[in-house]
Amino acid sequence: xxxxxxxxxxxxxxxxxxxxxxxxxxxxxxxxxxxxxxxxxxxxxxxxxxxxxxxxxxxxxxxxxxxxxxxxxxxxxxxxxxxxxxxxxxxxxxxxxxxxxxxxxxxxxxxxxxxxxxxxxxxxxxxxxxxxxxxxxxxxxxxxxxxxxxxxxxxxxxxxxxxxxxxxxxxxxxxxxxxxxxxxxxxxxxxxxxxxxxxxxxxxxxxxxxxxxxxxxxxxxxxxxxxxxxxxxxxxxxxxxxxxxxxxxxxxxxxxxxxxxxxxxxxxxxxxxxxxxxxxxxxxxxxxx
Amino acid sequence: xxxxxxxxxxxxxxxxxxxxxxxxxxxxxxxxxxxxxxxxxxxxxxxxxxxxxxxxxxxxxxxxxxxxxxxxxxxxxxxxxxxxxxxxxxxxxxxxxxxxxxxxxxxxxxxxxxxxxxxxxxxxxxxxxxxxxxxxxxxxxxxxxxxxxxxxxxxxxxxxxxxxxxxxxxxxxxxxxxxxxxxxxxxxxxxxxxxxxxxxxxxxxxxxxxxxxxxxxxxxxxxxxxxxxxxxxxxxxxxxxxxxxxxxxxxxxxxxxxxxxxxxxxxxxxxxxxxxxxxxxxxxxxxxxxxxxxxxxxxxxxxxxxxxxxxxxxxxxxxxxxxxxxxxxxxxxxxxxxxxxxxxxxxxxxxxxxxxxxxxxxxxxxxxxxxxxxxxxxxxxxxxxxxxxxxxxxxxxxxxxxxxxxxxxxxxxxxxxxxxxxxxxxxxxxxxxxxxxxxxxxxxxxxxxxxxxxxxxxxxxxxxxxxxxxxxxxxxxxxxxxxxxxxxxxxxxxxxxxxxxxxxxxxxxxxxxxxxxxxxxxxxxxxxxxxxxxxxxxxxxxxxxxxxxxxxxxxxxxxxxxxxxxxxxxxxxx
Numbered sequence: 080x081x082x083x084x085x086x087x088x089x090x091x092x093x094x095x096x097x098x099x100x101x102x103x104x105x106x107x108x109x110x111x112x113x114x115x116x117x118x119x120x121x122x123x124x125x126x127x128x129x130x131x132x133x134x135x136x137x138x139x140x141x142x143x144x145x146x147x148x149x150x151x152x153x154x155x156x157x158x159x160x161x162x163x164x165x166x167x168x169x170x171x172x173x174x175x176x177x178x179x180x181x182x183x184x185x186x187x188x189x190x191x192x193x194x195x196x197x198x199x200x201x202x203x204x205x206x207x208x209x210x211x212x213x214x215x216x217x218x219x220x221x222x223x224x225x226x227x228x229x230x231x232x233x234x235x236x237x238x239x240x241x242x243x244x245x246x247x248x249x250x251x252x253x254x255x256x257x258x259x260x261x262x263x264x265x266x267x268x269x270x271x272x273x274x275x276x277x278x279x280x281x282x283x284x285x286x287x288x289x290x291x292x293x294x295x296x297x298x299x300x301x302x303x304x305x306x307x308x309x310x311x312x313x314x315x316x317x318x319x320x321x322x323x324x325x326x327x328x329x330x331x332x333x334x335x336x337x338x339x340x341x342x343x344x345x346x347x348x349x350x351x352x353x354x355x356x357x358x359x360x361x362x363x364x365x366x367x368x
Numbered sequence: 369x370x371x372x373x374x375x376x377x378x379x380x381x382x383x384x385x386x387x388x389x390x391x392x393x394x395x396x397x398x399x400x401x402x403x404x405x406x407x408x409x410x411x412x413x414x415x416x417x418x419x420x421x422x423x424x425x426x427x428x429x430x431x432x433x434x435x436x437x438x439x440x441x442x443x444x445x446x447x448x449x450x451x452x453x454x455x456x457x458x459x460x461x462x463x464x465x466x467x468x469x470x471x472x473x474x475x476x477x478x479x480x481x482x483x484x485x486x487x488x489x490x491x492x493x494x495x496x497x498x499x500x501x502x503x504x505x506x507x508x509x510x511x512x513x514x515x516x517x518x519x520x521x522x523x524x525x526x527x528x529x530x531x532x533x534x535x536x537x538x539x540x541x542x543x544x545x546x547x548x549x550x551x552x553x554x555x556x557x558x559x560x561x562x563x564x565x566x567x568x569x570x571x572x573x574x575x576x577x578x579x580x581x582x583x584x585x586x587x588x589x590x591x592x593x594x595x596x597x598x599x600x601x602x603x604x605x606x607x608x609x610x611x612x613x614x615x616x617x618x619x620x621x622x623x624x625x626x627x628x629x630x631x632x633x634x635x636x637x638x639x640x641x642x643x644x645x646x647x648x649x650x651x652x653x654x655x656x657x658x659x660x661x662x663x664x665x666x667x668x669x670x671x672x673x674x675x676x677x678x679x680x681x682x683x684x685x686x687x688x689x690x691x692x693x694x695x696x697x698x699x700x701x702x703x704x705x706x707x708x709x710x711x712x713x714x715x716x717x718x719x720x721x722x723x724x725x726x727x728x729x730x731x732x733x734x735x736x737x738x739x740x741x742x743x744x745x746x747x748x749x750x751x752x753x754x755x756x757x758x759x760x761x762x763x764x765x766x767x768x769x770x771x772x773x774x775x776x777x778x779x780x781x782x783x784x785x786x787x788x789x790x791x792x793x794x795x796x797x798x799x800x801x802x803x804x805x806x807x808x809x810x811x812x813x814x815x816x817x818x819x820x821x822x823x824x825x826x827x828x829x830x831x832x833x834x835x836x837x838x839x840x841x842x843x844x845x846x847x848x849x850x851x852x853x854x855x856x857x858x859x860x861x862x863x864x865x866x867x868x869x870x871x872x873x874x875x876x877x878x879x880x881x882x883x884x885x886x887x888x889x890x891x892x893x894x895x896x897x898x899x900x901x902x903x904x905x906x907x908x909x910x911x912x913x914x915x916x917x918x919x920x921x922x923x924x925x926x927x928x929x930x931x932x933x934x935x936x937x938x939x940x941x942x
Contacts, residue, residue, distance in 0.1 A: 114472050117465040127401060193399045358399055363426040
């Protein structure tokens with residue numbers, strides 16, 4: 080496991096721990112009706128304007144603002160040298176998950192008024208972010224996160240083919256079956272709708288096909304478990320590569336339209352959030368400051 | 369030229385605009401975190417935020433009090449719950465929390481409305497007030513609208529303000545302004561009745577004796593009310609439309625309340641005879657002049673408690689008093705009924721006391737049994753011995769049978785002299801003068817008294833003999849032989865053969881022991897003659913011991929000369 084993965088794991092662990100603690104600690108309060116909450120002992124602490132609730136809102140807001148650094152890294156030229164874009168995206172995603180959680184706890188599940196628009200916009204941004212992350216993965220990239228050029232795509236395709244050809248001795252019938260699995264149908268042979276459906280369904284289908292192959296290899300070959308796993312991973316990688324390459328154009332178009340949803344909601348969220356912050360600050364709700 | 373990039377940018381702007389418009393339109397009305405409560409819904413809207421919120425100062429108490437003016441005055445005066453220590457230092461919003469929706473009640477009772485410490489309002493609920501529903505007092509009918517002048521925020525059906533603490537603000541003036549409005553001077557909050565703190569002794573007319581437990585309404589009657597009670601309170605009284613009278617009651621004289629059962633016969637000053645301890649127990653001892661009645665009290669009657677005669681307790685009830693026995697118990701029964709006066713008590717007794725009786729000896733002498741002799745000295749109760757009366761008490765017995773002495777006296781002879789008493793009773797021998805002076809004529813007896821026998825006491829012969837029944841005079845059978853009474857001093861020397869008793873009368877006679885009728889020459893076989901005539905008896909009848917008793921020897925005595933003269937010298941002159 081790389082340092083990057085360890086740091087990410089720790090961040091998500093932190094998010095999970097904080098969330099779990101607040102849900103357990105404030106569960107009795109959060110699950111009460113709005114009418115009964117003001118009479119709960121935790122109301123003064125966990126209400127949106129309370130010591131804890133207000134703090135969660137401020138921290139959540141700061142995390143959401145920090146998400147904008149990803150855009151800066153992406154579009155500001157002087158920041159292009161500040162690390163891999165993939166790592167920035169990982170942090171961006173973590174902020175996009177943790178921030179809404181904290182803001183949700185800040186609202187104490189009480190949604191009303193104009194600020195609720197900001198909240199639901201935030202949730203739209205977060206959920207669309209999950210889909211965007213999926214689309215992002217459907218485009219073959221370098222380790223640094225940049226998209227592969229057409230030349231790089233061809234080179235990658237060739238490398239994976241050679242890896243499969245270097246497979247140990249396997250019965251010809253089984254080998255041909257493995258190679259067939261590594262391929263992906265040409266999307267031009269089916270309609271667009273059918274192709275997208277097949278694309279979305281391929282992930283599930285591939286999972287079961289690999290499981291079947293693993294069983295066959297155990298029964299009909301003399302390969303040990305390590306070799307079988309390595310072989311299947313290679314098959315899976317080539318299959319995914321072929322599938323992503325086949326739908327590369329579609330993925331690009333979807334990602335373009337995804338930006339048209341993800342960003343406007345983010346704009347709305349930030350605009351109303353700023354209004355909300357300004358209003359409460361003017362009215363004197365400055366937390367501990 | 370419009371490029372694809374321009375179209376893309378336009379599309380994004382269009383997206384943003386549509387999203388902002390469609391999402392903010394419904395929310396334009398408010399920017400608040402939630403709807404206000406129903407009480408404050410008029411303040412809904414962005415323009416009204418600063419009605420409650422202070423710029424840079426959150427929600428301020430002053431903002432709240434700007435509208436709730438009635439509280440400003442009460443807090444300034446230190447009145448009510450909002451001026452209490454519990455909340456005086458807190459902000460309004462710490463209790464009255466807003467933006468929780470229309471249904472949220474701004475007034476929250478942490479321990480429930482029943483658990484509210486009413487004492488914190490400065491008016492502690494006590495007694496019957498404690499269990500009442502809040503709205504039974506805090507209701508529009510009882511709330512004074514004048515308390516909220518200038519404060520439009522107060523709604524009488526919701527507020528807990530505006531109640532006057534005076535009792536009459538809620539309760540009907542049961543006394544209809546006869547008394548002061550300081551109800552708690554007499555009543556407690558526990559119950560209207562009885563008026564536990566009222567002390568009638570503080571009134572002009574103090575209650576004493578039997579007046580104390582009398583129900584108030586006995587003296588303070590219900591009269592018709594001229595005013596109406598407050599709605600919802602004391603419905604029963606309202607329905608009755610009456611109240612107890614406490615003013616204008618006459619109490620100078622007893623007759624102001626009490627009926628003169630004597631019909632004016634005994635005057636108007638009841639206190640001369642009666643006290644408040646009880647009409648029937650006041651008592652003559654306090655000065656009632658019984659002589660004004662048909663039966664003046666005299667003697668011992670003056671000391672008797674009234675209720676001993678007036679047992680019913682009703683002093684004015686006419687009592688029969690013609691005869692002593694109308695009150696007193698008849699102890700003697702009908703013993704004296706045969707008297708000419710039918711046995712009137714006053715013939716023997718007076719009101720000065722039952723005992724001693726004024727029945728004198730002279731009276732007794734005129735009775736069927738006049739006293740004579742020793743009877744005159746006998747105490748009455750020796751004859752009229754106490755017996756148990758018909759009521760179980762000890763009374764003198766006047767029902768005596770006095771025909772025979774034995775009716776009173778015991779027959780000490782135990783029937784030995786019945787022969788005589790049947791002829792003439794005890795008086796045949798005795799008189800009332802004395803027991804021992806016997807009048808018995810002994811000549812009528814079988815044994816005639818003669819000589820010395822006439823001189824001796826009866827008991828010398830009729831000696832007292834002790835028997836199982838005590839001492840008694842032994843009358844019969846007495847032996848008529850001398851030896852029946854006398855001792856044979858001759859030790860049987862004269863007992864003849866074939867006889868059971870000695871015939872003393874052959875020698876002795878009633879004239880005395882020495883009054884002998886014995887003639888030596890006639891009655892003995894030895895004739896005294898000669899010098900023998902002059903010889904003392906003892907010279908021949910010398911003392912000898914017979915059966916251990918010294919006695920003279922009479923028989924057998926040898927009649928030869930030598931038996932007596934053996935000591936005569938041979939050369940003598942005989």
